[in-house]
Amino acid sequence: MKRTKVVDALSCTDFGKDINVRGWVRSHRSSKAVDFIALNDGSTIKNIQVVVDPASVDAETLKSITTGACISATGVLVESQGKGQTSEIQCKEIEIYGLCPSDYPMQKKGQSFEYMRKYGHMRLRTNTFGAVFRIRHHMAIAIHQYFHEHGFYYFHTPLITGSDAEGAGNMFQVTTLDLDRVAKSDEVDYSTDFFGKKTHLTVSGQLEGELGATSLGAIYTFGPTFRAENSNTPRHLAEFWMIEPEVAFIDQQELMDLEEDFIKYCVRWALENCKDDLEFLNQMIDKELIARLEGVLKDTFVRLTYTEGFEILKKAQEDGVKFEFPVAEWGMDLSSEHERYLVEEHFKRPIIMTDYPSQIKSFYMKKNEDGKTMQGTDVLFPRIGEIIGGSVREESYEKLLEEIHNRGMKEEVYDWYLDTRKYGTCPHGGFGLGFERLILFVTGMQNIRDVIPFARTPKNAEF
Amino acid sequence: MKRTKVVDALSCTDFGKDINVRGWVRSHRSSKAVDFIALNDGSTIKNIQVVVDPASVDAETLKSITTGACISATGVLVESQGKGQTSEIQCKEIEIYGLCPSDYPMQKKGQSFEYMRKYGHMRLRTNTFGAVFRIRHHMAIAIHQYFHEHGFYYFHTPLITGSDAEGAGNMFQVTTLDLDRVAKSDEVDYSTDFFGKKTHLTVSGQLEGELGATSLGAIYTFGPTFRAENSNTPRHLAEFWMIEPEVAFIDQQELMDLEEDFIKYCVRWALENCKDDLEFLNQMIDKELIARLEGVLKDTFVRLTYTEGFEILKKAQEDGVKFEFPVAEWGMDLSSEHERYLVEEHFKRPIIMTDYPSQIKSFYMKKNEDGKTMQGTDVLFPRIGEIIGGSVREESYEKLLEEIHNRGMKEEVYDWYLDTRKYGTCPHGGFGLGFERLILFVTGMQNIRDVIPFARTPKNAEF
Numbered sequence: 001m002k003r004t005k006v007v008d009a010l011s012c013t014d015f016g017k018d019i020n021v022r023g024w025v026r027s028h029r030s031s032k033a034v035d036f037i038a039l040n041d042g043s044t045i046k047n048i049q050v051v052v053d054p055a056s057v058d059a060e061t062l063k064s065i066t067t068g069a070c071i072s073a074t075g076v077l078v079e080s081q082g083k084g085q086t087s088e089i090q091c092k093e094i095e096i097y098g099l100c101p102s103d104y105p106m107q108k109k110g111q112s113f114e115y116m117r118k119y120g121h122m123r124l125r126t127n128t129f130g131a132v133f134r135i136r137h138h139m140a141i142a143i144h145q146y147f148h149e150h151g152f153y154y155f156h157t158p159l160i161t162g163s164d165a166e167g168a169g170n171m172f173q174v175t176t177l178d179l180d181r182v183a184k185s186d187e188v189d190y191s192t193d194f195f196g197k198k199t200h201l202t203v204s205g206q207l208e209g210e211l212g213a214t215s216l217g218a219i220y221t222f223g224p225t226f227r228a229e230n231s232n233t234p235r236h237l238a239e240f241w242m243i244e245p246e247v248a249f250i251d252q253q254e255l256m257d258l259e260e261d262f263i264k265y266c267v268r269w270a271l272e273n274c275k276d277d278l279e280f281l282n283q284m285i286d287k288e289l290i291a292r293l294e295g296v297l298k299d300t301f302v303r304l305t306y307t308e309g310f311e312i313l314k315k316a317q318e319d320g321v322k323f324e325f326p327v328a329e330w331g332m333d334l335s336s337e338h339e340r341y342l343v344e345e346h347f348k349r350p351i352i353m354t355d356y357p358s359q360i361k362s363f364y365m366k367k368n369e370d371g372k373t374m375q376g377t378d379v380l381f382p383r384i385g386e387i388i389g390g391s392v393r394e395e396s397y398e399k400l401l402e403e404i405h406n407r408g409m410k411e412e413v414y415d416w417y418l419d420t421r422k423y424g425t426c427p428h429g430g431f432g433l434g435f436e437r438l439i440l441f442v443t444g445m446q447n448i449r450d451v452i453p454f455a456r457t458p459k460n461a462e463f
Numbered sequence: 464m465k466r467t468k469v470v471d472a473l474s475c476t477d478f479g480k481d482i483n484v485r486g487w488v489r490s491h492r493s494s495k496a497v498d499f500i501a502l503n504d505g506s507t508i509k510n511i512q513v514v515v516d517p518a519s520v521d522a523e524t525l526k527s528i529t530t531g532a533c534i535s536a537t538g539v540l541v542e543s544q545g546k547g548q549t550s551e552i553q554c555k556e557i558e559i560y561g562l563c564p565s566d567y568p569m570q571k572k573g574q575s576f577e578y579m580r581k582y583g584h585m586r587l588r589t590n591t592f593g594a595v596f597r598i599r600h601h602m603a604i605a606i607h608q609y610f611h612e613h614g615f616y617y618f619h620t621p622l623i624t625g626s627d628a629e630g631a632g633n634m635f636q637v638t639t640l641d642l643d644r645v646a647k648s649d650e651v652d653y654s655t656d657f658f659g660k661k662t663h664l665t666v667s668g669q670l671e672g673e674l675g676a677t678s679l680g681a682i683y684t685f686g687p688t689f690r691a692e693n694s695n696t697p698r699h700l701a702e703f704w705m706i707e708p709e710v711a712f713i714d715q716q717e718l719m720d721l722e723e724d725f726i727k728y729c730v731r732w733a734l735e736n737c738k739d740d741l742e743f744l745n746q747m748i749d750k751e752l753i754a755r756l757e758g759v760l761k762d763t764f765v766r767l768t769y770t771e772g773f774e775i776l777k778k779a780q781e782d783g784v785k786f787e788f789p790v791a792e793w794g795m796d797l798s799s800e801h802e803r804y805l806v807e808e809h810f811k812r813p814i815i816m817t818d819y820p821s822q823i824k825s826f827y828m829k830k831n832e833d834g835k836t837m838q839g840t841d842v843l844f845p846r847i848g849e850i851i852g853g854s855v856r857e858e859s860y861e862k863l864l865e866e867i868h869n870r871g872m873k874e875e876v877y878d879w880y881l882d883t884r885k886y887g888t889c890p891h892g893g894f895g896l897g898f899e900r901l902i903l904f905v906t907g908m909q910n911i912r913d914v915i916p917f918a919r920t921p922k923n924a925e926f
Contacts, residue, residue, distance in 0.1 A: 024889075121879040140617045162924035173638050188643055195919070212916065424532050453621075456621060
């Protein structure tokens with residue numbers, strides 16, 4: 001008999017017909033008169049109740065069906081008497097695919113997230129992680145859908161990069177050299193390495209993305225990105241996913257409009273398409289989750305300059321607000337606590353902060369005429385702080401080259417990048433969104449390791 | 464004035480209204496009476512014609528607008544008199560964003576693909592590569608759309624892997640060890656490496672994908688994959704993108720149905736959504752392209768076993784067909800020429816080949832009861848050979864463990880994988896599709912380096 005997914009069985013009202021469901025047992029309660037098996041197949045957070053007459057199944061077999069076992073159950077779909085359930089199955093036949101020994105690590109309810117991280121391969125079978133990864137899927141689909149509808153092309157920038165770019169200290173090296181042999185030699189001979197030179201894993205696809213935007217008009221990347229930072233925090237991963245759209249002929253205002261429209265689209269998509277999972281997380285993980293998501297959609301984001309933001313923070317500090325990192329001089333980098341103060345306490349809604357001091361931002365960002373600030377467009381969110389980092393790019397060949405020299409960077413490393421400014425340069429801009437930061441925001445989870453299936457962090461590359 | 468994309472300007476029939484377009488000059492022809500500038504902004508393969516009255520623009524300025532320059536043109540949208548064009552612009556004002564020096568590498572038409580690979584950052588501005596990368600985008604969207612519609616979750620498997628899996632010889636090592644220091648020491652101390660052990664870039668997300676499928680029900684991966692093979696061929700990349708769906712409760716017949724439905728969906732999407740680009744490629748690259756794509760949709764794929772295929776090949780060889788690799792013994796691996804003979808010469812349509820000898824396939828594939836063959840489901844395509852490799856997976860803990868031992872693999876490396884069979888195992892299967900192979904098929908391009916923006920191959924990691 002053809003299988004029906006649990007999500008479809010639960011919404012089916014064709015009572016009286018035979019139906020087959022397959023999945024993993026979430027719980028099994030027995031009494032003399034009747035057994036209740038709650039079955040889940042990952043298609044929804046909800047279980048379907050399989051009602052078994054103990055007389056109809058061999059007693060030993062029935063007893064063997066414990067939490068975690070995988071079964072196929074066939075029976076009649078009936079209207080459920082239970083509260084909050086629509087339908088259940090009066091079981092006629094059970095087939096066991098796989099029993100589950102009692103050392104099943106996801107046996108008990110209410111295990112800590114830290115415990116579950118050790119069983120990353122099994123935590124996927126829990127309610128919380130099912131919800132998180134279904135929402136993660138939905139956010140990825142929303143992102144592709146948004147850009148596709150808006151005429152952006154998905155553009156695959158390389159993961160392995162030969163550019164000895166800035167920040168190489170935080171990069172992973174990629175090599176086919178036999179390190180045991182290297183240890184026995186006196187020096188490293190890169191001519192025998194796979195690419196004939198030193199290569200690393202990318203920290204951003206943006207520079208290559210600009211090549212795409214200045215030819216295809218508008219592109220976005222969505223791929224893995226790497227940082228070899230030795231940061232053991234709930235906010236850092238060594239391997240994470242980034243989205244980096246880049247658009248030709250866009251100015252600072254249009255870029256802000258794009259960012260706001262884009263991120264509201266994602267949040268709206270979650271509210272519209274992940275209702276059951278969000279309700280579960282709202283109940284179990286974060287009671288303010290849904291209200292916070294709805295809050296993002298309600299108002300236009302505040303748009304203010306770094307200088308305005310800095311003045312507000314300075315005033316707040318003078319009025320007695322204590323920051324871990326004191327607000328000192330104009331030109332300092334803002335930290336997450338400052339960003340969150342502005343968003344959560346002062347404005348009580350998301351902010352797009354613009355015109356940061358150039359010296360704290362990247363070399364490719366377009367400077368304002370004051371020579372001190374640049375055309376940045378970062379989006380700051382409640383709970384997260386900076387969720388999007390964006391800017392208009394410097395399109396002048398001469399100014400960009402000067403900035404490269406001023407910062408002591410190597411011109412020859414960027415020759416291909418400079419070519420976009422040399423041959424038919426155009427105004428353009430873009431932004432970057434850390435995918436896991438978005439997922440943290442949308443799920444209410446606290447630790448970034450819990451919103452990616454298999455986290456890579458210092459000393460940890462399991463599975 | 465707000466910019467209109469070229470694709471929208473060309474389909475607009477609101478003649479007489481003012482319009483602004485921005486893009487790169489593809490050609491500029493001058494005469495005494497009138498100048499014609501063909502402008503492209505990447506939104507379509509087609510250029511919009513900007514008609515300029517030379518009297519209205521400073522002569523030197525007009526002359527400076529050469530191929531590759533980037534401009535903004537404002538004027539009246541008028542119905543075009545030219546054949547095959549719908550609209551053009553009677554230009555009133557031109558703004559130059561960036562001129563293009565005469566050493567612009569994409570100046571000349573008809574450069575070889577080999578030449579253009581050297582200018583990978585500039586080839587994106589040509590007709591052919593514009594078409595290829597717009598189609599690449601569309602195929603990625605089609606894939607996400609298909610799986611989303613069918614209840615699969617996009618699942619991000621890790622890129623950096625600590626599993627010392629089979630085939631590690633063809634893997635890239637990932638490290639933060641300072642190789643210059645390693646060369647000065649006597650041995651490699653992995654305890655000081657970022658992950659505290661030896662790590663590599665993944666060659667497949669399938670094993671982790673099975674963890675997803677056996678909890679979320681149905682997942683797919685779509686991400687970069689790496690092979691450190693020293694193969695300088697038009698079919699190999701060191702870094703490429705793979706799609707690997709994996710489904711719980713699927714049998715061999717259903718898996719074949721899924722593969723056929725999926726790949727037909729992608730091809731149909733291309734025919735329906737990439738018409739202009741396909742027509743261009745059909746004319747310039749491969750005169751049989753569109754016919755070949757339509758051919759795939761026409762018939763049901765032939766389904767036959769390896770053994771049946773082997774017999775056909777043997778018979779063909781006896782009848783005088785010459786193969787580079789002779790068809791010898793049952794059990795031999797088939798090569799691309801054999802697959803293409805069956806598809807292109809014998810059946811003249813795509814094939815799903817099943818039940819290969821287990822010894823030439825991976826350890827995790829489910830064996831048939833004959834003990835010799837397995838439940839494989841590879842799809843063979845014209846021009847490409849194997850485009851999809853699929854199978855039902857072995858769900859028995861004991862049989863899988865036995866196979867791991869028989870092949871001399873290390874059990875402890877696979878303990879997390881074996882857990883899927885230990886705790887509530889379920890029948891499941893899936894397949895892998897090399898994204899660039901699909902793009903080769905759909906674009907008619909010959910060299911895999913020309914269907915990925917920035918190819919990584921031996922001795923080559925530019926940009």
